[in-house]
Amino acid sequence: MQKNAPRAKTPDPIWTGVAVIAALTLYRVVMLRLSTAELFVDESQYWQWGQDLAWGYYSKPPLIGWVLRAFSELSGSDNAFWVRLPGALFHAATALLLMGAAREVTDRRAAMMVGVSYATLPVVAVGALLISTDTILMPFFAGALWLYLTLVRRPSGARALALGLCLGLGMLAKYAAIYFVIGAGLGAALLPAARITWRDAALATAAFLAVIAPNIVWNLQNDLTTLSHTADNVDWVRRPGVHLNPQGALEFLAAQFMVMGPVLFGAYLLTAVRALTRPDWQGRWLVWMSAPTLALVTLQALLSKAYANWAVTACVAALLLVVPVLWHRARMWLWVGLTLNLAVSVFLPYAATQATSWTRASDGRLLMRRYVGEGAMSARILDEARRQGVTAVVSGNRLLLADLFMAAKGSGIEIFAVPVPEHPPHFYAQEHPYPAERPGPFLFATLGDEPPCPGPLPVATWKPGPGIYAPNTLSLYLREGTCWPAAGN
Template sequence: MQKSVASGWKPEPLVLGLAAVAFITIYRLVLLPLATTDLFVDEAQYWQWGQELDWGYYSKPPLIGWVLRAVTDLAGSDGPFWVRLPGAIFHAAAAVLIIGVARRYADPVSAAFCGIAYLTMPAIGVGSLLISTDTILLPFWAASVWLYLRLTDGRSALAAALLGLCLGLGFLGKYAAIYFPLCAALGALFIPASRIAARDAAIAAAVFAAVAAPNIVWNLQNDLITVAHTADNVGWIKKPGLALNDSGMLHFFGSQFMVMGPLLFASFLLAGVWTVARGDWQARWLVWMSAPILAIVTTQALLSKAYANWAVTAYVAAILLTVPWLWRRSRRLLWAALGVNLVLALALPVAVTQATRWRVGGDLVFERYTGRAELSEHVLSAAAAAGLTDIVAVERQVLADLFYTARDRDVTIFSLPPAGRPKNFYAQQHPYPTGRSTPSLFVRMDGGVLPCADAAEELGRWTPGPGAYDGRMVRVYRLPPSCLAAGGGA
């Protein structure tokens, strides 16, 4: 009897899928405290946003700041581990939701592989070791896909309201959430079976608007600063003519092979072409929920520039399309694609524990993520030695780490007041004010701006060691308050 039971037992695919998600997530969390990387500029800035809770910030919506504030308050620590902890947790949640979505239309085994494929994507591996706005958005995006497909089965005011809520929270995580209604509308236009009831669409839109409204009001009250920043990033306005960036477009498109994984992205391209020609409506809808995003961002790269992660929302639908397609048609290719990504997924958490040691061609592999705290400590030591408690800098990357590293120090940090529109969060929210009566330590990178050069007293200079500032010259000066309050910064 025991032999019969043992030989006939088959593990439930859902259980195996969830177990794999749990294992990968725990593996990442166990190694995360051992990481030797400093917080990146954006990570330190997001932490700072959490110290200044608001409905919006200079360059992004507010949810990431709220999440980091909640996590660090509950943990009683602002250490890098706690700042980065939500990365692995949020991506695990997205993977579980993706499994749930896939089980609606695919067989249970390929549905489980969808969650594993998502969690082992190289971009998700990186996003599980850092904290970014993509990480905050993606679980809400995956939930929105699930709820939208639920509404294609029949009317449901509750599902519609939840769809609007998820899209609204996703919007508060990253403005790229706006791609969802655009893609869904295109899908509904070309695939009648994907249309949802007008009443449900109206409910979802109303709830979305209610959730997003405070951030929109904040933007209006702050001179549409986020819109201006986005326009700067897009880069169209500054270009007087049409100058196509062919190499930038090719670089962006090529980078997508490492965002999704080389074999998986190639398979997605094949699956998309095959599905458009002969796939069922759900598969074709997934094409519409992914391909337009890639097309839009690729066009942006051609017209100006685009970073590799700008199309990451496309990959929820891309995974849901590609994995079941491979499971039905080329399981060997699926195993190979998952194997390549799994190796990278397991290697990355180990690699960040060696960030100050591993080199390629003489350069640190994680150069951008090291040396930042060291520079801040050097600046803080110089200020302490000079008896100065006000520190002023211009560069966002210097200010971001100074605010984080000096969080428990008796110092006050300012940005040099901007000439014209602020170019970053610190220039907007922390410019050097009028009314200060004591001198400050001013940090100057390379040959950057130096207010009141005649009144500046140089206190020291050094070339930082390996890391983000390798090879740059840093100088620190004592400046009287009259030099700083006048502005003239960048």
């Protein structure tokens, strides 16, 4: 009788997940290199922050500026590809960290699917194309969740310090990292099995406070600028009384079906309800790590407004909860959800390569005009400044200023914002107002604002080409610095 041949060793599912995430990331990087979409105002502003490293900035904590500065220094380039490259890489890192975290709550194959599911989320597909503070936050949030789960199983001073470090770096990326503290606090209060030791909690807290302390000091030294801008976004202070916005709340919740994909978010809602009635603490803990974030941001949308990405950190625990359930009990639906999300993940990077080509059939306007036209506009403004023999351009328009600062780097032409004596309306007015002591003329660029003082008619006026400024008329005025006697005071 012939002996049976030895069975071939099946590949480790974790390495299969790593390969899938790596392949999708490589595709994103290649398509990002071919993208014709220019930087949007927020992305240009984040790059500008990195030119002057600080412990805080006008509207966000500092980590995104530091990251973009690091990529700029390493690459020797400031073009859109290098500014956006961290997006694809940080999301890949988050997916890998989630696979590790998933091993604390499920088997290796389901853990693989958690990582792949994150990498294919629609919100991740967007985040890999456009750099944002959410993208910088996510790997630290995922890492903190993994560390917390390991600390519940086995106390460790080193891991507790690492947990505090992750949360601190997350807070330096975006203050939404506080949702972790809220969720973990609720989970620990309601689920004794989900508590870490007092020593580990103290060590994590100490590390967390040590990391964020410089940003707190910076805010105190700068009139709580970042915190006050966050309050402006929340928009409660300027809207006294109760003004409910039920439509906004419904729109926010509907948008979550696009953030996670319709199948995964729908399945999460069902799984979360059922998990609360199950005896295992891990499922209930993951509900507390995700549902309160969604509830708080929905409440914010009801009271004022909220953007779809404001609850993106909920995706981390939500995937750890729902994907293993779908893998073991409703695998067909998981494959349907992944297929839909993967289609979006493949389509969006390709669409970015067609930003200057795809138009609407109704009026011929570019579909992605928001990301086209900035560079041409800035180049023409700087050319006119050279023709007029001036070495400074001033504007009150944040969109113009954001791209002008990038375009003017190394040109010998300085860029300034219109000085605002009261609370500055944006970063450029805060950090780069036109100085009162500067001699000589300047060029004032406007898409409709009146020039800072009376004077001659514009030296140049034109209708921008296809892109973000297409509906507007840009005017350039030659003015003397003496027309701003109070500037910089």
